Amino acid sequence: MLDKYLTKPGFGAAVKRERGFLIFILLMFILPFGIRALTGSGLNEGVTKFWQGQLITFFIMAVFAMSYDLLIGYGGILSFGHAASFGGGAYTFALLTKWWAPRFLESYRVMLGSVNISEGIVLLLILLAVLAVSIIIGLIFAATSIRLKGTYFAMLTLAISSAFYILIKATDFHQWTGADEGLHGIPLPVWLNPTQNRFTIYVVSLLFLMICYLVMRRMVNSPTGRVIVANRENEDRMRMIGYNPVTYRAIAFVTASIFAGFSGALYSIWNMSASPTMMSAVTTVNALIMTIMGGMGTLIGPVFGAAISQVIQQFFYTWFGARWPLVFGILFMLIVMFLPYGVVGTWRLQGWKVKQGWQRFLDLFKAKKAAG
Amino acid sequence: MKPKTKKIITLSIVVLVVLVITLLLYKVAGKEPFIRTALSGLTLGSLFFLVAAGLTLIFGLMDVLNFAHGSMFMLGAYMGWQLYTNPTFIFALLPHLLAFATGVMLLPLIKPTLVRMKLPEKWVNAIPKITLVLALLLAVFSFIGFDILAYAKTAMVAASIATAGNPFAEITPQEPFATYWIRPVLIFLSGLLVAIASAKPGNKQEFAVRERLSKTLPVPVIFFSLTILALVVRESAPKAVLLMDGNLRFAIAVLVSIIFGFVFGQVVEITLIRPLYVRPTFIIIMTLGLSYVIRELVQLLWDPLAYQMVRPPFAAQPGKAANLLEWFQKGSSTLNIFGVTFPTYRLFVIALGIVMFIFITILMTRSRLGMIIRAGVQDPQMVEALGINVKSIFTLVFALGVAMAALGGIGAGPFLPIQPLMGDQYQTQGLITVVIGGMGSYVGAFVGAMILGMARAFGDYFALKYSLSTAIAEASTVIIMIIVLLARPQGLFGKKE
Known part of the structure; x- marks a missing residue:
């Protein structure tokens, strides 16, 4: 099914291939201006601000779900510990920004000409730390997959992520991590503050989504990505050919973990806080739900899934009241039962039927015209 | 090495380790705290066993990881509580x-x-x-x-x-x-x-x-x-x-929970899980969705509040019994065990766990159904080839597992707050128990449950003693699981694949 993506190399072909996604990004970029033109409120206030907020959550969760799709859809690895990477990124960012950055900014000042870039340097260093932590967490999970497979592995990932969760919730470290309440009020520079400069965050997360999608798409279509998919299909045969499955699983884990870690860091910027929920199994299950709803192993599916779940969260509350998750859960079960390939996967499998039907409908019209 | 000798060696190593740790704990904690904590550990272990036994049987026979097991535990508690109070x-x-x-x-x-x-x-x-x-x-x-x-x-x-x-x-x-x-x-x-x-x-x-x-x-x-x-x-x-x-009412409540669990398990297996045997990953996801729905349904029916179920009269009269006989006669709420005052209802839970373990052992080793289940764990295709309806056995085992979880729920009802999330912790611990004990092995589930119960209880005790948070107790089970998995990836009593 993916073969059509492998045919043409080159930049122009890539742009043509991803034109739908790029148009979507462009539309999303124009959207705030459109809302501003319609309602007359400024970019950082009123309705525009509200809708930007909704979309920012959607963008970040879409990247998180896509990174989960790398594992479950392409790698065929059912991990219940993906939230550890997300929360790990978020907490690394929050802890460093809260406790280390102010001290650094007090004692050092980095100048580029006459511009003070020390805040930018600090941000860069912190993001590097996020990268390091995500890689380490990814490697931990990869290391456990050496000896265990299938269900045992799924349960071990659950246990490891719950160990992280317990660690972050432990009251022993209350003065640093805030235990149950989480870290609040992360000091962010004004130009990155989501309450003051929402449009900046909006653009940043939109670019983040675009870059992550394109990088992941490139990775999935690369030879490495193909080997990861082959690992999902038949591990023994792959070992026969001479690939080491452990290495490729580790690559899948680390890549997924890096994307999840960065989305976690961005999420903590956007909320200006990090809470233990980000590390709990609920977050993993959310990513799982988004991936399943959109379609596993499609990469664009999780984006759809994130959009659907965001829309559902918005509207179900007003339609069904406080118990809306009941309706959502039933919907989810129906999707698992009847649309196992998700929205995108089912469309790819069945889309031609719809197209055929549409064509037949058009033909009918033409025939009538010709007869008339 | 023969499998049997290997089994005996494993067993003796486990017994030795347990003995050494017990002695060590006895030395460090002192007599009375040791007995009290050990009994609390047994109580927790019994509940873990009731959850894990179903999980391990279901997994062993049909490779289904039931993530809705905790919700079924919770439903059992709610049903029993409903019958008992109104x-x-x-x-x-x-x-x-x-x-x-x-x-x-x-x-x-x-x-x-x-x-x-x-x-x-x-x-x-x-x-x-x-x-x-x-x-x-x-x-x-x-x-x-x-x-x-x-x-x-x-x-x-x-x-x-x-x-x-x-x-x-x-x-x-x-x-x-x-x-x-x-x-x-x-x-x-x-x-x-x-x-x-x-x-x-x-x-x-x-x-x-x-x-x-x-x-x-x-x-x-x-x-x-x-x-x-x-x-x-x-x-x-x-x-x-x-x-x-009150006692009769409680007995009926327990019975209602079991029957409810049995019927519910059958319905779930037939409608939701059977169509998905071809896609194993989706069963896990389906049960996740199911647990989500059950939780929300319970919150819709009874609001997201915590309820306290009244203890049945046989363990609710004020006063302390000097020995077991006095407890049976008077129904006192606490009992004197080697100088330690312990709630009698928890002793009842311990007894429940042990009785269920004996029941399962007899069922698995002495009955025809147990024979079929053990054969099915080994090789389902062969069992089917011998003319046994494996599908109906699957349904039966699933229902049995859910019924046991529901029994655990009503057993826990009188001393845990009854609330929509009460099963989650037990499910996580049950999963860890199953991994420690080895999937498909009920003996493993029992041993694992007892180990975990003890770890939780002693973890809590030492956390309190050295004024740490209870995170250590929670993390201890995960640490035990990781150690066991690294030493024996198939679990203590599991079979190598």
């Missing part, structure tokens, strides 16, 4: 369920006739879909105007009143029979339509033997008479149950 809800809903079941149970009676019908192919495909939609519509119709929420809420009010000694004040008057009778009829028709849909009329691939009426008729007739009975006692039964002796 059974109005259960008795109001009973005619519905029984009428529906009567309809579905007619399946073996009508299937031979329906399958032999000669229908055009179009209809063969369309009839099951149409009938299912009709059945859903009828079921919805039968519930319109039926105030389920009000019946559910009665126990919430009663929960506070029952402690004051007057549980009768809040029994809601039920709908008069003159307008009520249509509901069971409608839902019976709905069940009948479901039976027709699953009989697949005219389908040439289906096969059904025409059996004698004496074989197929009794089940629907029994269900029909039960429905009539439930209709008759609909209003009087809640009062009668509440008038009963």
